[in-house]
Amino acid sequence: MGKVNRREFLEQVIAEKETHTQNISLDKDQVYQKYVNKGAPSGNKTTSTLNPYTGAWTEEEAIHLLRRTTFGVKPADVNTLMGMTMSQAVDKILTLPTAAPTPPLNNYNAVVADPTIPLGQTWVNAPYDSTTTGQRYYSFKSWWTGQMLNQDLSIQEKMVLFWHNHFATEVLTTGDARKSYKLNAMFRANALGNFKAIVKNVTLDPSMLVYLNGYLNTKTAPDENYARELQELFTIGKGFTPIYDEDDIKAAAKVLTGWRINNTTISSYFDSTKHDTTNKIFTSYYGGYVVVGKTGSAGANEVDDLLDMIFKSGDVPLHICRKLYRCFVYYDIDSATEANIIAPMAQILVNNNFNIKPVMEALLKSEHFYDINSKACFIRTPLDYLVGMFRTMNISIPQTFTVDKTYAIWNYIRSYGSSLAMDLGDPPNVSGWPAFYQSPDFYEIWINSTTLPKRMAFADMMLGSGFSAGTGTAIKIDVIEFTKLCPNASDPNYLIDFFVKYCLGLPLSTASKKALKDSQLLSGQTSDYYWTTAWTNYLSNPNTTNTNIVKTRLTNTLMELLRLPEHHLC
């Protein structure tokens, strides 16, 4: 995993340089050390299988499906899914938008003028420009955050994040946001596509060629970086029984010699003069397979031969299915899960020629996915937390905002995510975020004595003054608009249930809900009708008096709910 000096260079270029608070030096966090998993979680184990779920399809199941496949849960989306069967709902979630989104735009002209692209126009096909590189870098990452905020009712953005984490690259290291955008667009277009095709695309992707030095890999100076990660992280995995060896790394590196980057067209090309034309002999793990060396332009085809060989390994489908499981269900894979869930998923993947969609369909329609043990056990990633709050609470960014203002808001959220140890576009390294692979801690890595108070501070802020990120407009939770999404908000019991359902991963006990209602929604009064009257008065006459009465109480109720540990589960 070489880090080119470009990073240092870029950090000087980037005007808006920020501190990377990736607080993952957990050895120093004693609170985290004390409570985090020391081994696999004990407790109830499930024996549910990948067989289709036949139980009740209620709001609880619909919310569970949405929590895992979208960012946050919107009441409107729950209503949509409740008009369907479980199977139809999953089909809907797995139907991706046909059109690609508007690409990232020049939002930075007021800071650094772009020599070729005016404000509000996209720079993704513009010439490389060293003065605006840093600006484009933030433009891209802000834009991506915006895609999450504006996602439709499909799994697309969660899959893009999944692929980004699986085939991790760092925008800052790649050093050219145009390349990062191109890879991102490929993930979006192939979100539920063919895994093997995605691996090939990634192998020849310009940003990956930069990130793992593939473009420096030549017959005279082979660079094993990508060849190693291709097998260790992207396809075979380290596995339960490490299998291939260094000879396989060396052989794969030779296969991949000669790939170069055209920085003008932002594409890769094959330079046969740099290619190692010898035969590449793999070990017994691959059955002693030989990728026959080819000369001239035919050398470019060796990569297909290599991938065909790799994809014949039974470890490939198991590896990617475990990764999917950990991103969409839970991190703990015990022997029962391996046998009942992972292995059948892998079989479906192979049976479908490595198309991802049938695997996701089987998983999301399975009895295992709706098992009690699969629900609410996912610790929200920082972006699930931040973007989810925006979407669930319907926090709006004014439509009238100019491009630079909209991006400023998106950038604020991105930046806050970074301070919670999830810097979108810049994972810690090629392994992606440790929450998805670091055993035995996994998801618990997100929560430590730095990040948890920061998460709580964000919720407090969004219920208070909000933030404006220099736009002059405070972006915050409109508690009344959120409450209006509740179909029976005048009933304080129903309203508390609604808030709990959408804000907390786990339900509260009846006693806790009553205490919350009495102390906050009823301000210490004991009769439900005080709230009912207040809300009804507000609806019929939303003057300042009536508005403030309900607003104060809703704010306090939600502040208390969002300070609960259950708020971090989904």
Place this chain on the structure above:
Amino acid sequence: MKRRDFLKVTPAAGLAFMINGIPVSTYADHPLLQMMAKSTAATGRVLVVIQLNGGNDGLNMVIPIDKYSELSNARSNILIPQNKVLALSNTNLTGLHPSMTGIQKMYADGMVNITQGVSYPDPNFSHFRATDIWFSASDSKVYEESGWLGRYLDKRFPGYPKDYPSTDMPDPLAIQIGSGVSMITQGANVNSAMAIANINSFYQIVNNLVDPAPPTHAGHELTFIRYVMQQTQTYNQVIKDAAAKASNASSLYPTNNSLADQLKIVARLIAGGLKTPIYVVSLGGFDTHSAQTDATDTTIGTHATLMQKISEAVYAFFDDAKLLDFHSRVAAMTMSEFGRRIKSNASGGTDHGSAAPVMVFGPGVNPGIIGSNPILPASAGTADNVPMQNDFRGIYAAVLADWFELDINDVNDILMNSFPVLPVFKSAGTSINTQEGGSNEALEQNYPNPFINSTSFRFNSDGGNVRIQIFDANGRLIRTITDQQYSRGQHEITIDRNSMAAGNYFLTLTNNKTKSTRRMTVVD
């Protein structure tokens, strides 16, 4: 000279203790030195707000003994028999609910200040709106999202929460005992309070209830997050440390009294050394629309139990405060969103009303009663309410100016207007005179106040010469209003503004040995 101006030119803090090597107390009578001593004493002062949820029936708490005929006509079914009313040490006109023996003793010990007829112009009868008004200190028709104590904390600890906790202020700015934090401590940006349900178990869990974690993967992760949350509350450790350092020393705390339970926590935290200046506790159940007393014995029942809870809890708390040696720096005030109607219901309760008394407790208070017994109609109907005598923000102004020693400009800023600072605290320098006959005030607060063109005030003469004068904030004589003989009894004078500029003034009365001062404000 304003206190703050003086302090600004004081070169060293040491001056506040010593002048030319001589302790300040030797010069205790010198006004400047008193000010200096006051500002020193203000450090470490604590206010405990006791919120009485639901609207407390003030007429059955602080009972106007001279109004029994009116009371009998209006509320015979809940009226405390006159011979059961607890007497106060320095007046036979006003007494307390028979359940408040603890408060009665504290009153005799000079630890209670009662302000009569507290409300605000155009009072609101909705629990929610009235609570918001009391929390925010806004006018009846003004909508303010921050709380008055939140704004005070904003001033005292600028920039919070950025860079907090700090070396100077390692502790929470405010602590609310119970579930969640309320608007009273909401500042411009954030709520400055943290909520503590239980001192030994620190989750932000609703009213001390911790739902058990389910036996699932979700339960496993929930438990992990709970632990981290418990350990990383910004102020968790300082609170635990403070709680561990001190135990309650009083044996008087009652059981089955949630207010006492809350005050026990407050006492431990103060004694344990927290610098937190504000605590908020609460007691609910005051919304007594029906059956507020026992049907046959009006001295017992729902409201009597509430009175007893307040009395026993507060009495024990100040006993504890004395034993733990912090009582000189703590004051507690009651606060309820409104009083109740003069006329009772057939069901033995009372509907939402307006003005009611506010009690402030502690050794620092000016002992006695501010204002007079309410004027009640001979036979009150359902529309009649206790009239307002004192604006609640006059008490807030006293807390800010005389207890927390804030510059008057800052006080006005926080309260968004200038209110007469009621002489709730000894440090106000104005004594109050709870009299035995007629009105208990030598000089009553002028009304309206603030005023634009003219204002009126009542005063009591004990016979002889009465001189009433207006001084400006710098002590300059502006006008002599009267200087002549007045017969014994109450008199009223209306004055015009004339050429007085907008600002704060003092109205002083001298009548034989009686001297009384009121602050009044002129606005444009």
